[in-house]
Amino acid sequence: MKTANQDIKPVTTKINENGNIEIGGCDLVDLANTYGTPLYVYDEETIRSMTKGYKDAFKNYPKINMMFAAKAFMTKAICKIMQQEGFGLDLCSGGEIYTAVSSGFDMTKTLFNGNNKSYDEINYAIESGINTISVDNFFELALLNNIAKTQNKIVRILLRITPGIECHTHEYIQTGHLDSKFGFDLTQTDEAVELIRDEYINLKLVGLHAHIGSQIFEKQVYYDEVEVIFKEIKRIKDKYGINLNEINLGGGLGIKYTEEDRPISIYDIAETIIDSIKVHSKKYNIEEPYVFIEPGRSIVGTAGVTLYTAGSSKQVPKGRKYQSVDGGMSDNARPSLYQAKYSVEVANNPNGEAVEKVTISGKHCESGDILAKDIMLPEIEEGDTICFYTTGAYGYSMSSNYNRVLKPAAVLVNNGKSDIIINRQTYEQLCISDNIPTRLN
Ligand SMILES: Cc1ncc(COP(=O)(O)O)c(C=O)c1O
Numbered sequence: 001m002k003t004a005n006q007d008i009k010p011v012t013t014k015i016n017e018n019g020n021i022e023i024g025g026c027d028l029v030d031l032a033n034t035y036g037t038p039l040y041v042y043d044e045e046t047i048r049s050m051t052k053g054y055k056d057a058f059k060n061y062p063k064i065n066m067m068f069a070a071k072a073f074m075t076k077a078i079c080k081i082m083q084q085e086g087f088g089l090d091l092c093s094g095g096e097i098y099t100a101v102s103s104g105f106d107m108t109k110t111l112f113n114g115n116n117k118s119y120d121e122i123n124y125a126i127e128s129g130i131n132t133i134s135v136d137n138f139f140e141l142a143l144l145n146n147i148a149k150t151q152n153k154i155v156r157i158l159l160r161i162t163p164g165i166e167c168h169t170h171e172y173i174q175t176g177h178l179d180s181k182f183g184f185d186l187t188q189t190d191e192a193v194e195l196i197r198d199e200y201i202n203l204k205l206v207g208l209h210a211h212i213g214s215q216i217f218e219k220q221v222y223y224d225e226v227e228v229i230f231k232e233i234k235r236i237k238d239k240y241g242i243n244l245n246e247i248n249l250g251g252g253l254g255i256k257y258t259e260e261d262r263p264i265s266i267y268d269i270a271e272t273i274i275d276s277i278k279v280h281s282k283k284y285n286i287e288e289p290y291v292f293i294e295p296g297r298s299i300v301g302t303a304g305v306t307l308y309t310a311g312s313s314k315q316v317p318k319g320r321k322y323q324s325v326d327g328g329m330s331d332n333a334r335p336s337l338y339q340a341k342y343s344v345e346v347a348n349n350p351n352g353e354a355v356e357k358v359t360i361s362g363k364h365c366e367s368g369d370i371l372a373k374d375i376m377l378p379e380i381e382e383g384d385t386i387c388f389y390t391t392g393a394y395g396y397s398m399s400s401n402y403n404r405v406l407k408p409a410a411v412l413v414n415n416g417k418s419d420i421i422i423n424r425q426t427y428e429q430l431c432i433s434d435n436i437p438t439r440l441n
Pocket of ligand 1: 069071072090113211213214215250251252253294295296297298393
């Protein structure tokens with residue numbers, strides 16, 4: 001069955017009677033006029049179609065725990081939606097924990113990930129009642145045990161391992177290959193298990209965790225990931241008599257940014273994961289484990305679009321035509337970070353014939369601040385509303401104040417209603433952390 005991550009546009013996208021693009025029953029040109037640009041627009045129906053898709057696809061495996069990877073897009077409103085949908089949260093910083101706590105999220109459904117959690121973050125995570133911590137390295141094992149001891153708590157942990165699986169995605173978003181900054185190498189797990197058993201008595205090892213990468217289009221890597229984890233669980237059981245019955249498979253399901261992308265559906269990965277679990281439980285005589293999955297991009301990526309207003313343009317004699325917009329690498333770092341490509345339309349002229357090859361450039365002082373290179377669009381006029389699709393994941397969350405440009409607002413649209421979920425930053429907020437030492441006055 002097809003799922004929303006296999007389309008470029010949010011599920012509610014259409015062209016309305018004004019000839020403009022409409023999402024969630026809201027005219028994008030009206031949204032741009034009302035809230036200003038750049039503007040992130042999130043379609044609630046698309047988000048919920050993905051969460052429901054995950055639940056449906058795994059319905060025959062009741063020992064499943066869905067955790068939204070908050071790094072993809074974290075706000076209090078998204079926490080509310082995830083709670084309503086019965087999802088937990090995969091959190092990876094003190095700031096993400098704080099956002100979850102202040103949204104009133106049920107912290108017994110959260111997990112803490114990351115390769116360099118600080119003392120303060122771990123302390124805060126435990127105090128906040130985090131359910132499980134995925135431990136990344138030896139340094140963290142010792143630190144966590146000390147903090148747990150000080151707080152007089154026993155903390156449930158997973159060991160994050162690098163399963164040695166290469167998936168065909170950009171090298172910056174591959175994580176499960178052997179030479180990775182994340183997790184224990186498989187040659188190090190014995191030492192970790194022995195330390196937990198013999199010394200770190202405030203830690204309770206419940207299972208293993210891996211995340212093989214992001215923007216994944218293949219099923220086989222998930223099958224292989226489950227197999228590697230099961231082999232490790234079996235080895236630990238045979239060697240130490242320890243039964244680990246929780247596994248975390250990470251996230252990674254890809255989405256469709258451009259027509260060339262061929263992402264698989266949620267049903268494809270669910271079937272593959274469940275199949276591999278059944279096969280390997282039987283093969284290694286291990287009880288079917290509780291399974292965590294942590295999708296991020298696939299939940300919010302397709303749901304979000306970014307609106308810009310067209311500004312200056314420049315035709316380089318015998319060269320490219322550059323069309324500038326009022327945002328850029330500060331609201332979407334992905335094109336400059338890993339050459340990410342997007343599908344683009346003019347929201348006030350979606351039916352216009354694509355007659356011009358243009359390069360959409362951002363407003364920042366960097367030649368690399370290019371949002372889309374050499375794409376075909378109708379002739380653009382100053383003031384047009386330019387819509388970038390599939391910007392819902394890792395757009396706002398990687399945004400910056402480069403050039404002291406303000407962070408955009410975000411609205412959630414549904415059934416003709418739009419609600420602000422992130423206010424546009426103000427100049428006052430921009431300078432709120434600045435301090436002038438008295439000797440400079
Ligand atoms: C440990 C972990 N889990 C889940 C995710 C979410 O991945 P995605 O957004 O590709 O689903 C990430 C992304 O970096 C991650 O590092």
